[in-house]
Amino acid sequence: MGPWPNDPLGPSARASADIYWIMFVAAVIVLAIVDGGLLYAGIRFRERPGHVARQFHGHNLLELVWTVVPTIMVISFSVLSFQKLQIINATSTNAEMTIDVEGRQWAWSFSYPKEDRFKLNDGSYLVTGGQLDIPVGTKVRIKLTSPDVIHSFWVPNLGGKKDVVPGRPTETWIEADKPGTYKGQCYEFCGTGHANMLITVVVHPKEEYAAWAQTAVAAANQAANPATKAGRETFLAQACAGCHTVQGTPAQGKVGPDLSRIASQTTPIAGVLSPVNEENLKKWISNPPAVKPGTIMPKLNLTDQQINDIVQWLLTLK
Numbered sequence: 001m002g003p004w005p006n007d008p009l010g011p012s013a014r015a016s017a018d019i020y021w022i023m024f025v026a027a028v029i030v031l032a033i034v035d036g037g038l039l040y041a042g043i044r045f046r047e048r049p050g051h052v053a054r055q056f057h058g059h060n061l062l063e064l065v066w067t068v069v070p071t072i073m074v075i076s077f078s079v080l081s082f083q084k085l086q087i088i089n090a091t092s093t094n095a096e097m098t099i100d101v102e103g104r105q106w107a108w109s110f111s112y113p114k115e116d117r118f119k120l121n122d123g124s125y126l127v128t129g130g131q132l133d134i135p136v137g138t139k140v141r142i143k144l145t146s147p148d149v150i151h152s153f154w155v156p157n158l159g160g161k162k163d164v165v166p167g168r169p170t171e172t173w174i175e176a177d178k179p180g181t182y183k184g185q186c187y188e189f190c191g192t193g194h195a196n197m198l199i200t201v202v203v204h205p206k207e208e209y210a211a212w213a214q215t216a217v218a219a220a221n222q223a224a225n226p227a228t229k230a231g232r233e234t235f236l237a238q239a240c241a242g243c244h245t246v247q248g249t250p251a252q253g254k255v256g257p258d259l260s261r262i263a264s265q266t267t268p269i270a271g272v273l274s275p276v277n278e279e280n281l282k283k284w285i286s287n288p289p290a291v292k293p294g295t296i297m298p299k300l301n302l303t304d305q306q307i308n309d310i311v312q313w314l315l316t317l318k
């Protein structure tokens, strides 16, 4: 996948790329004419032995040209931008699917439509973190909210680059021409975790999307299991999620080890935590520096209940 202006892979990105190239080429032509003329005149008419630089005062035709041409160009660009923005901003026209996207410090979460195919056992609907899965050739309306600071949703090859503003819902849309994995990024500096606020869009062939939804719902049901639900929620609400990644959740931190499969890991976690069992995990979480002097994971002052909940959940991550 190339840079988006060369490789727009959906209608919204294509609208941006079209206008990008038209303006880029026009700007290069203007640059060549203006700077070329400047260089030519500077060399051709300069004062030198046997040649006196002549002073000119006004040139009606020239002044008319450099007033009229830029005026026409600016008007054309305005009309063109307006037309392309009509496409880019038409978020609800013919949208086949709507995803509620929340950007927060520092993770994305994607809430799928309230349809049976996304329904969990507890009556709620599928929510995923970090990765958005959509069917190919489908216009997906993206509704954006933020509970903290301004973020920006952008998946360059598909579209977007829309600010996510606290207290003011915004929206954009994406559509992919072909299946694949598309990378995106929060495009508004939002704090220390900004650079890691990545977006992955996985585009499935239409006939495979239902199967994906089934798998994702099954995984979410497992995660919502009452025995481990409290731990998962505590983990996501506390500082843990800012530093650790757990695939399939909004926790996408990169500072600490990835815990997606911690329960089946055989090499010592952080060099010291082995084997992964209830006792060792509890000892570690209640006071990491006591187990490993110099570790950057601080003592979090969690209650015994919170520690127990988190450990019960971690032990299910295989």
Ligand code: CUA
Pocket (backbone or CB within 6 Å): 103, 104, 106, 150, 151, 152, 186, 187, 188, 189, 190, 191, 193, 194, 195, 197
């Ligand atoms: Cu969120 Cu930058």
